[in-house]
Amino acid sequence: MPTTSAFEQSLRGAALRVTQPRLAVLTAVHEHPHADTDTIIRVARAGLGDVSHQAVYDVLRVLTAAGLVRRIEPSGSVARYEGRTGDNHHHVVCRSCGAIADVDCAVGDTPCLTAANDQGFTIDEAEVVYWGTCPTCSTTRST
Amino acid sequence: MPTTSAFEQSLRGAALRVTQPRLAVLTAVHEHPHADTDTIIRVARAGLGDVSHQAVYDVLRVLTAAGLVRRIEPSGSVARYEGRTGDNHHHVVCRSCGAIADVDCAVGDTPCLTAANDQGFTIDEAEVVYWGTCPTCSTTRST
DNA sequence: GCCCTCATCTTGACTCATTCCAGAAAGCCG
């Protein structure tokens, strides 16, 4: 995982001020991949003592806009954030417990980016969500 | 578009009772592809006179569970519903105006269903969302 | 055709993630 100073460089590189809440949120996102906002707030508070939820929401939005974190929103779930950016990876979501895991695409770095019929749209990103059952839920299935 | 009697048969086929709200919602979903809940409520009311939002929510959930309608939730948008089911198609979403259009997959009927590394998950569906700009927004772009 | 039963609809209140607002505090640059 990146160090605090690495996070500082990331922030400065994005022309953002380096503040305690931002470092805490950035750290929390990297420590807890796919964490929801509430988890991030709690983790950030564990590291800083106290942070307003408003600050966390604001920081997450700023970081998302700067491309330092990625926002994912599976259907039926609250917004989640992850630190892995740059590489084009997708997600598997468990229908049973909601767990999320990263997957690389089978086709390449831009899978299915060429739709059969793009309806005149200018497509710049393809987001893929796989739905299934995680190993834990598959094992403990109650039949 | 299917007729009312066709919707009735669909409902009966799914072992669901045929009621006015259900026919109205089913019609609304087919008339307005990718409509959000609020739109569906208004369209259903235009046809029936008055329907509680609760009934619409309930009907949509039942129809989704029965596979008669499909629920889609692009990030940053409210839930939307469409009547096209059965065929495996995906969606393009305009980053600018939020417009949604259907696209068939370039690869086949189950694109990218084989992830490079499935993390032990049992994947049963791949949902693809293309992000881009619609023709209208591309044309009227303000430099 | 009539009645009974239970799924379904109505009404109304409520939850909870997220956003908005205004003021106070702190980081950055010179």
Place this chain on the structure above:
DNA sequence: CGGCTTTCTGGAATGAGTCAAGATGAGGGC
């Protein structure tokens, strides 16, 4: 170090979606 600007705090508001209890009406049996 001082000033300016951005960011953080705290509280309240918004709005999609959900929960609960009672009334209604669709379907099936007689």
